[in-house]
Amino acid sequence: MTEAGPEATADGEKNHLALEKKREGMVWYYLAYFLFGIHVVAFVMIYAVTHAK
Structure with a gap:
C-alpha cells in the first residue's frame, strides 16, 4: 500500500x-x-383576491 504524499493531499484539499x-x-x-x-x-x-367578485 502506498501513502499519498503532501502534494496529493494539497491537490485533494484544493479540489x-x-x-x-x-x-x-x-x-x-x-x-x-x-x-x-x-x-x-x-x-x-x-391580485386574485383584490379582483374577485
Missing part, C-alpha cells in the same frame, strides 16, 4: 474547497429562485 465553493454558489442561486417564486405566487394571489 474539495473548489467543489464546496461551487456548491455554495449553487445554493444561493436555488435560494434566490425559490424566494423569487414565492413573491410571484404571492403577487398573483393578492
Whole structure:
C-alpha cells in the first residue's frame, strides 16, 4: 500500500474547497429562485383576491 504524499493531499484539499465553493454558489442561486417564486405566487394571489367578485 502506498501513502499519498503532501502534494496529493494539497491537490485533494484544493479540489474539495473548489467543489464546496461551487456548491455554495449553487445554493444561493436555488435560494434566490425559490424566494423569487414565492413573491410571484404571492403577487398573483393578492391580485386574485383584490379582483374577485
